[in-house]
Amino acid sequence: MSRRFKSIIKSERPVLVDFYADWCEPCKQIPPILKKVKNNFKESVRIIKVNVDNNPFIASHYQVRSIPTLILFKKGDVQWTGVGIVDASELSSEISKHVNKQA
Template identity: 50%
Template sequence: MATSFSELIKSPTPTLVDFYADWCGPCRAMKPILEQVKDSVGDNANIIKIDVDKNPKVAAAYQVQSIPTLILFQNGQVKWRQAGVVQAAQLKQIIQRFKS
């Protein structure tokens, strides 16, 4: 099982990363959306959350300038990214496009 951020994003399994902060209202709105997406895609994708206040270097490395920012990684490459709240149906479609 992959344990570090770099191992997860290098996986052939799509990894959706939610860059967020606890104080951000739209970020809090993403939590139930991401739970719904995880329930429907199961093991076809990894979904992780990165707190930009606790991990500023990771956020800076991926030029996260607004939150929430969602980035889909696969095999270490950015396959998709978008800032702002994204609905579950759209996220599921994007993950389906890249699933192994």
């Protein structure tokens, strides 16, 4: 796994990772959802995308078996995982549990 990825997910600020592939049709529905979520949380959450074809080791390490898969990390630990298309309100609800929360 890349050092850069590890350092990103170890953040105090929650990090939402979108595991996707360019050929995946359902994955194309995720960016507008992530945009809504980002607008809700601004700088309270970081959102990154990981292409599973380009990063198979990261996908394998987190047992990403189908895409799209969203994984929320805080301090390097998995806080939540969603598989498939997750709507913005459900995603926001999960993220809000981890934003500005003392460890």
